[in-house]
Amino acid sequence: MSEAAALPRVSPQPAVATEGRPVRWVLTALAIGFLALFLVLPLITVFAQAFAKGWDAYRAAFDEPDARSAIRLTLTVAAIAVPFNLVFGVAASWAIAKFEFVGKNLLVTLIDLPFSVSPVVSGLIYVLLFGAQGLLGPWLLANDIQIIFALPGIVLATIFVTFPFVARQLIPLMQEQGNAEEEAALTLGASGWHVFRTVTLPNIRWALLYSVLLCNARAMGEFGAVAVVSGHIRGLTNTIPLHVEILYNEYNFVASFAVASVLASLALVTLVIKSGLEWRYSDELAAGARRH
Amino acid sequence: MRAGELLALLGPSGSGKTTLLRVIAGLELPDRGRIIFGGDDATRLPVQERAVGFVFQHYALFKHMSVAENIAYGLNARKRPGRPDKAEIKRRVGDLLDLIKLSGFADRYPSQLSGGQRQRVALARALAVEPRVLLLDEPFGALDAQVRKDLRRWLREIHDRTGQTTIFVTHDQDEALELSDRVAVLDKGRLAQVGTPDEVQEAPASATVLKFLGDTIEVEAIAEGGRVFVNGRPTPVAAPPGLVGPVKLYARPWQLRFAEPEHAHVEGVVRTSYRTQGRQRIEVDRAEGKTVVVEAANSARLAAGRPVGLQIVGGHVFAD
Numbered sequence: 001m002s003e004a005a006a007l008p009r010v011s012p013q014p015a016v017a018t019e020g021r022p023v024r025w026v027l028t029a030l031a032i033g034f035l036a037l038f039l040v041l042p043l044i045t046v047f048a049q050a051f052a053k054g055w056d057a058y059r060a061a062f063d064e065p066d067a068r069s070a071i072r073l074t075l076t077v078a079a080i081a082v083p084f085n086l087v088f089g090v091a092a093s094w095a096i097a098k099f100e101f102v103g104k105n106l107l108v109t110l111i112d113l114p115f116s117v118s119p120v121v122s123g124l125i126y127v128l129l130f131g132a133q134g135l136l137g138p139w140l141l142a143n144d145i146q147i148i149f150a151l152p153g154i155v156l157a158t159i160f161v162t163f164p165f166v167a168r169q170l171i172p173l174m175q176e177q178g179n180a181e182e183e184a185a186l187t188l189g190a191s192g193w194h195v196f197r198t199v200t201l202p203n204i205r206w207a208l209l210y211s212v213l214l215c216n217a218r219a220m221g222e223f224g225a226v227a228v229v230s231g232h233i234r235g236l237t238n239t240i241p242l243h244v245e246i247l248y249n250e251y252n253f254v255a256s257f258a259v260a261s262v263l264a265s266l267a268l269v270t271l272v273i274k275s276g277l278e279w280r281y282s283d284e285l286a287a288g289a290r291r292h
Numbered sequence: 293m294r295a296g297e298l299l300a301l302l303g304p305s306g307s308g309k310t311t312l313l314r315v316i317a318g319l320e321l322p323d324r325g326r327i328i329f330g331g332d333d334a335t336r337l338p339v340q341e342r343a344v345g346f347v348f349q350h351y352a353l354f355k356h357m358s359v360a361e362n363i364a365y366g367l368n369a370r371k372r373p374g375r376p377d378k379a380e381i382k383r384r385v386g387d388l389l390d391l392i393k394l395s396g397f398a399d400r401y402p403s404q405l406s407g408g409q410r411q412r413v414a415l416a417r418a419l420a421v422e423p424r425v426l427l428l429d430e431p432f433g434a435l436d437a438q439v440r441k442d443l444r445r446w447l448r449e450i451h452d453r454t455g456q457t458t459i460f461v462t463h464d465q466d467e468a469l470e471l472s473d474r475v476a477v478l479d480k481g482r483l484a485q486v487g488t489p490d491e492v493q494e495a496p497a498s499a500t501v502l503k504f505l506g507d508t509i510e511v512e513a514i515a516e517g518g519r520v521f522v523n524g525r526p527t528p529v530a531a532p533p534g535l536v537g538p539v540k541l542y543a544r545p546w547q548l549r550f551a552e553p554e555h556a557h558v559e560g561v562v563r564t565s566y567r568t569q570g571r572q573r574i575e576v577d578r579a580e581g582k583t584v585v586v587e588a589a590n591s592a593r594l595a596a597g598r599p600v601g602l603q604i605v606g607g608h609v610f611a612d
Contacts, residue, residue: 185354188420
């Protein structure tokens with residue numbers, strides 16, 4: 001008798017905990033149907049509409065200077081906001097996970113704040129602060145600094161909306177890992193920075209990459225907060241999502257969906273890399289996932 | 293603490309032994325008191341400059357580095373002038389791998405090693421920086437009984453060979469008594485006694501030390517004229533000078549012997565008896581309700597419920 005046959009077969013769940021076959025079928029069909037209707041179908045529609053008038057019409061949407069400017073602006077904003085949130089997220093997680101200090105719980109709550117505040121409201125806050133009629137408006141005007149309806153405002157709003165991504169992923173992971181390896185490195189004579197570079201960072205690298213990916217996707221796709229502060233100036237302060245909206249409102253469906261397909265592709269690429277990371281480094285990411 | 297010795301910090305959990313070790317290492321700051329290394333005050337010295345080797349209970353190996361990289365970490369972390377060159381580091385790592393008998397494992401990762409192997413790597417990593425003092429925090433605590441015994445013997449060998457000044461924390465009396473040159477017993481954050489294993493066993497400083505070092509039987513007794521009486525009968529235990537009146541006599545299971553009722557200090561009935569590691573242990577319920585454990589080398593199994601008399605042939609009485 002083979003070894004495998006000698007062992008009793010272990011089913012993944014005890015039989016009493018599983019539903020009958022028809023119930024399982026119905027539930028699975030419902031879930032798949034829901035996904036198809038609300039996620040897959042819209043995605044297909046985006047590409048179908050984008051290519052409705054063929055490849056040349058699709059290409060033409062990107063030859064337009066306003067479209068190019070929107071793409072450039074979105075890339076610029078992400079290139080500033082994502083590294084900023086990377087540094088802030090790592091610093092905050094490091095402080096929260098490895099040290100005890102007064103106001104720690106407050107900091108954790110504040111990090112979660114952008115998730116609970118409507119993006120439009122967060123955009124408005126910046127208008128109220130930096131706008132012409134805002135709190136700091138007169139001073140900014142006097143010093144010729146423009147924040148609202150300009151790049152700085154869009155960057156600020158994007159940073160605000162995306163700053164929980166990195167910290168929320170890293171804090172539980174770093175808390176779970178504890179301080180032991182860092183302490184070991186310190187007793188071996190390593191300086192604080194050396195410890196961070198050679199011990200802390202390698203231990204969080206995949207979770208970090210994962211969170212940066214999500215942060216980036218959100219930074220490029222953010223609509224609400226950016227819409228409030230940008231002022232929709234064509235060729236100047238329109239990001240990709242805003243440009244898509246303008247084109248759509250002008251009944252320019254092919255161009256609108258063509259530009260939207262860039263964002264959709266970004267989402268798909270993010271999804272693929274994200275799944276790859278989840279599959280490969282599930283242990284490291286699990287600590288973060290438990291919190292979401 | 294003497295140079296070159298192997299000192300055990302022994303105490304029940306919560307007695308402050310790990311905290312003391314971490315204070316010595318510089319991982320925690322003392323509320324008061326000073327840490328002195330060979331005449332230098334190290335109390336305010338940052339952990340990196342203390343030149344201590346620390347071995348953690350749960351190894352704390354760098355997961356993403358190979359065994360060789362783990363061991364070389366301390367050497368690689370040094371600033372330029374003091375850092376040995378690549379060939380020298382490689383040679384030192386090779387020597388240490390020989391010492392911990394893991395020569396073929398240089399390129400393995402910690403997750404591919406057993407608990408005992410991991411702890412040996414952790415030890416080599418700590419030794420690589422040639423610490424002034426090696427600190428081990430319950431180094432065998434996470435290992436199973438057999439591995440623990442092997443590692444204990446092996447650590448003693450390494451210590452004898454290298455002469456490395458070592459402090460190790462444990463809550464296991466046998467481990468402390470077997471391994472160390474001297475034992476420091478901690479009780480509620482205070483040092484209760486320091487001495488060689490023989491000293492602390494033969495002349496424990498207090499009832500707490502005595503009780504912590506092994507199974508103890510407590511018997512009410514009367515001290516009078518320098519002698520101790522139990523149940524009106526004299527025992528061979530001497531009372532401290534000047535101590536008169538009711539006292540507690542503490543004895544080990546092997547300091548009780550079965551006796552005829554006319555010589556017995558303690559009487560009771562057998563609750564159960566069992567054999568463990570070549571010795572017979574008999575639990576006896578005393579008339580007052582307390583249970584005492586007696587250990588005898590060559591005693592036969594005794595039936596439960598049988599009345600017995602016990603004679604005290606040794607023990608300790610403390611003034612307080």
